[in-house]
Amino acid sequence: MMLSDLQIAQKAKMSHILEIAKTINLSSEDLELYGDYKAKISFDAINRYKKNPRGKIVLVTAINPTKAGEGKSTTTIGLGDSLKALGYKTMIALREPSLGPVMGMKGGAAGGGYAQVVPMEDINLHFTGDIHAIGASNNLISSVIDNHLYQGNELNINPEKVIWRRAIDMNDRSLRKIQVALSLKREVPRYDGFDITVASEVMAVLCLSKDLDDLKQRLAAMVVAYDMDDQPITVADLKIQGALVMLLKDAIKPNLVQTLEKTPALIHGGPFANIAHGANSIIATDFASRVSDYVVTEAGFGADLGMEKFMDIKMRVMDTMPSAVVIVASIRALKLHGNASDDLLDQEDVQALKDGLVNLEKHIESVKTFDRPYVVAINRFPKDTENEIQALMDWAKDNNHPISLSEVFSKGSQGGLDLAQKVVEITKDENPHENRPLYPLNMPIKNKIEIIAKKIYGADGVDYGEKALEQLQAFNHNKWNDLAICMAKTPLSLSDDPKLKGRPQNFRITVREFKPSIGAGFIVALTGQVMTMPGLPKHGAYENMDVVDEKIIGLF
Incomplete structure (x- = not known):
């Protein structure tokens, strides 16, 4: 029986983070250590490599997610390990997990099986405190707005048109709509609400900023309310952009960790993909591309959300494009898209698989819209049958779709060598070039x-x-x-x-x-009904979590 993700991670023999840093030509002077296995990279180091030519950026996306699981983060990490195993200098760039989904039902974002980033517990919990710093910054803005109203409202803010919401890094549906100022005799209570921290614009701004100066300018431009004449009120009007940068001066630095196979990984930023743009910071991705042959990164959820925003928002800021796109799917998930019953996914159903391929086909078309070479990665599950696998391979061959059966979950880098070789093949003539977005900005x-x-x-x-x-x-x-x-x-x-x-x-x-x-x-x-504050399920993952003999259990 295979060990759980947590058991595999806890048995890992990690290298000191200084040893990992050496593989990308960083020294102790370039790092700010958070213990033995985590570090932030200094801006001195980032600036030193800014003029290096970029390596190849490989974007990992997926079909529309289902409860059956697709394995996008696992594939991203496994592909990075496999490229490294082939002899290429490789880095991985991922988002930071939010505590809300970790405690709910979605899980963390550290991969799975033998394709994980470690230390897994730290990454999925408080990590280096970045998300907490973003929450503190978000809530400073809220506090200053209400203080401004209390102190005489010099900016003539309309209390009914404050659009800035408070934030907490937890799924808590009861906070979607609240009233504030109930304890103040001289102030009329107003309605407010909470977003989950990773949905805060502060998170999006941090992930799209190129440096501290850019961060300050972007924070200053954030609109938080409207005045009585319906004119926008910004952070600059409240005169708090300097204080916000102070709170975020460490959070903006990317976090260096490692995979189980000691591939260097940057985990930084975590904007939600169904609300914000769903990609890790451009500082992390750009730095990784300057010090490696390949940087493997991902965009949240399916290609309809994560990939489109990656191309049209993140890549537009970086003025480049990925050299290739990997589209992750699983046979289980495809069967669900083919209307198979979710309690019968372990049973062979070739017809449901074939019916569900229309979802994958649409995402392939979307990748082609951006004129990017691609390969389909099938994340193999233990119950996948040979008939189902063969039907999928026949479909790919008949329709001329590059495809690879990935087994990185159970085999680590050795289970992704074919996928890595196919990525190398489709990118051999690809060089980073100017962004080609879906639409121009000057369009209505x-x-x-x-x-x-x-x-x-x-x-x-x-x-x-x-x-x-x-x-x-x-x-x-x-x-x-x-x-x-x-x-x-x-x-x-x-x-x-x-x-x-x-x-x-x-x-x-x-x-x-x-x-x-x-x-x-x-x-x-x-x-639709998309919300900026998720709720917890009836039975959350938190029910299985504990600490026994100073050791975490139940965290996946």
Whole structure:
């Protein structure tokens, strides 16, 4: 019987982080140590390599996620280990896990099986405190807003049009709508609410900033409220951008750790992919690309969310493109997209598999929209049958899709050598080049959303709620048209209805409202019922967690 992820991680013999740093030509002077196995990389080191030519960026994305599991992070880590095993200088760049999903049902983001980043417990819990620093920064803004209202409201802020919400790094649906100032006799209570910290614009800003100066400018531009004349109030108006940078001066530095096979990995930032742009920091990805032949990174959820935003938001800031895209799927997940019952996934069902391939086909089309070479990675599960595997391979051959059966979960790097070789093959003539986004920034907001909805989701068109239409007029008045679009949509379907699996047909996307994220450089379009504060399940993962004899148990 295979050990659990946690047992595998706890048995790992990690190298001191200084030894890992040496493999990318960093010394002790370049690091700020957080114990023996974690370190932050200094800006002196980052700046030293800024002019190095970039290596190849490999983006790992996936089909629409299902409860059956796809294994995107596991594949990302395993592919990095496999490229290293082939002799290439390789780094991995991932997001930091949020405590909310860790305690809920989604799990962490440290990979699985024999394709993990370690120390796994630290990474999935408090790590180096980055997310806590972002939460403190977010809540300083909220505190200053309410203090400003209390102290006489010099900026004439409309208490009913404060759009900045508080944040906590936990799934807590009871905090979605609250009232504040109930204890103050001279202030009228107002409604407020909490977002999960990784949905805060502060997180998005940190992940899209190139350095401390860029961070300060982006923070200053964040819109937090409107005054009585409907003019936007920013962080700069509150005069707190300097204090925010102070709180974030360490959090903006990328975190260096290692995989089970001692491949160097940067884990930094964690914006949600169904709400924000779902990719790790550009500082981490750019640095990794300057010191390695390959940097393997991922974008959250399926290609309809994570990959599109990676290309149109993150890569636009970096002015480059990935050299290749890996699309992860599992036979179990494909069967669910083919309407198989979730309690029968361990039984062979070739027809359900074939029916579910339409979801994978749509994501392949989306990758082709960006003109990127790709390979499909099938994350193998123990119950996958030879007939199912053969049917999948025959489909790929008949349709000329590069494909590889990945077994990194059970075999580590040796289980991903074929995938790594295929990545090397499709990138041998690829060099980093200028970004080719789906849409230009100077296009009207509605047109940009329609392009995403039609080309990436396969929708017939886009409808807008009354509030969204009113906001579009205000955004035009405020000259916010020339920003990227960040779609907030369910990750479970190509549509905005989580119940529609496979490849939905004859549907429209409905935008109910917008959120201006001016510091991040995008407009968030909220569709369907997507929320910025998740809730916990009836039986969360926390029920199985404990510490026995000073040792963590039950953490995956």
